[in-house]
Amino acid sequence: MVDADQTFVIVGGGLAGAKAAETLRAEGFSGRVILICDERDHPYERPPLSKGFLLGKEERDSVFVHEPGWYAQNDVELHLGQTVDRIDRTAKTVRFGDDGTLVHYDKLLLATGAEPRRLDIPGTDLVGVHHLRRLAHAERLKGVLHHLGRDNGHLVIAGAGWIGLEVAAAAREYGAEVTVIEPHPTPLHSALGPELGNVFAELHREHGVRFRFGARLTEIVGQDGMVLAVRTDDGEEHPAHAVLAAIGAAPRVALAESAGLELVDRAQGGGVVVDAGLRTSDPDIHAAGDVASFPLALFDARIRVEHWANALNGGPAAARAMLGKEVTYDRVPYFFTDQYDLGMEYSGWAPPGSYDQVVIRGDAGKREFIAFWIKEGRVLAGMNVNVWDVTEQIQNLIRSQAQVNTESLADPHVPLASLVP
Template sequence: MVDAHQTFVIVGGGLAGAKAAETLRSEGFTGRVILICDERDHPYERPPLSKGYLLGKEERDSVFIHEPAWYAQAHIELHLGQPAVHLDPAGRTVRLGDGTLIAYDKLLLATGAEPRRLDIPGTGLAGVHHLRRLAHAERLRGVLASLGRESSAPGDTEESRGGAKRSGQLVIAGAGWIGLEVAAAARSYGAEVTVVEPAPTALHGILGPELGALFTDLHREHGVRFHFGARLTEIVGQDGMVLAVRTDDGEEHPAHDVLAAIGAAPRTALAEQAGLDLAEPGTGGGIAVDAALRTSDPYVYAAGDVAAADHPLLDTRIRVEHWANALNGGPAAARAMLGQDISYDRVPYFFSDQYDVGMEYSGYAPPGSYAQVVCRGDVAKREFVAFWLAADGRLLAGMNVNVWDVADTIQQLIRSGAPLEPAALADPDVPLASLLP
């Protein structure tokens, strides 16, 4: 039974927002819970958009966080397809795109992030894609299937192709996680793939050169072509369709479709309009929150991709764009809104699946923060664990590749802050749990 003694509003219908709403109810909150979603779909998870659903291994309904009927059963008031366009912290109201004004006692901003756009000629052509929303994945899934079948550019003839079938060409701008996962999916459909990346390896800014090269080799073995040290400068088209891309080093690559996978920007417009404190753009931007995920306004919280939190364990402000942060951050913010003593100190975690390689990464080791990388296991067979160590021997991050049931121990080692011997980390005969203090 819902009473109107308090109204908690959640802006953002992704995983963080939906899990926050669920937690409010599971923790016994009986006031109104209003969930504002700018998409018309019910809240869903995003990892399948570049993994199982994109690969055709999962059905559309599998991505949704709750059954549609759950929201009414839990007395969650849903506003689907309605963006929040104005936030008034002084009056504690939020206005929707249709003019509806909603008063709140406390508010959670879980507005997520949006794909960065290519600022080059040709981005308005029909074959230019982004991947962030379910509608994007639905469209891209059809595109990849089509590219895997015979495709022809204007002017192509059977003679010009030598009588052989030719798969469609996908060019991906960016060799980050989304770019590589889509590359793997595209190759599974049979499409030809070229990845253009300004860094010298795939995942260079995330894993560094040591492990970035491993993923580069993995994709090359599956037929992906890389063009490193370059950026797209133009997408060339004819009759509104993509023909090719050009790069800043004078190269041209044929293309039927182009995916922009150059990162995501936190959706801070509402917070900025409301005068909330933001994190510095150079550190990733986002809405600045404390360890309880509270913004500079005591009645407004933020969680998920958009939140740049003071992390108690890492002793820095960090914005994490991965699934686990939304999964855990939304509930943490909900509990903080209820007045519980919250210190959100989860070890950052993400996972990826590409071809026959599955991996989990725990921790935070940006370029320049670590002194060495130590591996245990067989790197050549891609069955190993990598450890990023600080100069004083502390474990900053660990990545297990096709090795399972070790992520929890890795996170405990990170959390301990204890110095570790590289030789012991590298020795597969030394149980990781034995290194815990």
């Protein structure tokens, strides 16, 4: 039975929000739990949208965090297709944007996520220009890739980040022609640096993807309202029947900003400032998932992580903190990708400029290796490519902050566990 004396409200029905609601109940919270989702679909996980579901290898129902009946069974008041347009911190209420309904909260969690960045060029209003963030986007794109493959059509992707490359792989598996336009000199430049980006470039070239590095889209050309081609700032024109904008995502901070919560400058990655307990500048409001910028003492930095594992773990951590438990959210960032026959896991944080060398263990040419980003002999990050069951060992190396012998690190015959003091 629900005790109405306390009400916890969660704004954002993605993985972080759904796992927070689950954790509140699992930890014995008996008050009202209200989960507000601006999509009409039940909360779901996003990785399949550019992987298994997009490829037609996973069913639609497989993406949902919980069975639809779970919410009622656990007394979670789920509001689908509802937006929140205002937080009144003094009155401790949130207001629904569609009808102005006010809901009181004792604790509030912002799990509003991120949204795709938009191309600011002529032609983005043409039929055939796509983004990939939501289940509805993936459903539309899945149909597009099927038709492009059947008709030998061309997909142009703006951006060679994780989403861009995963969709490129899916499109090639459907049989579509693919051109990727990327202003940096390699794919995944901001994530992996120049040293490892070429591994992914060669992988995709082997599967027929064409890259145009050092170029940006300047215009999407149409005919009869449909995409016909794209033009780039190097003077080239490329045929296109569909365009995917995969130029990154921006944290959805408008609600937090209007409430006067402290934010991180956009130039520093943006997001809502939280402490190690995922509390915002208002102690009764927490934030988790893509929107939260949290301090990570391990790297002496404040970071915002847009990947699945951060939502999976951050939502429950915020829920425990809302319950008054002592929480220090200090997980090593983790993400993964699957492209063709390449599977990869990445642990750590090593943006370009933060490391002084990359050490390879294994055979990068055969795409069976582990890469380590090193600064002053210490491991900042590790990426295992088609090498499995090493994530815990890599994360232990990162957490140890110990100086390692790089020759031993590069030697596959030296157990990784032996390098942790």
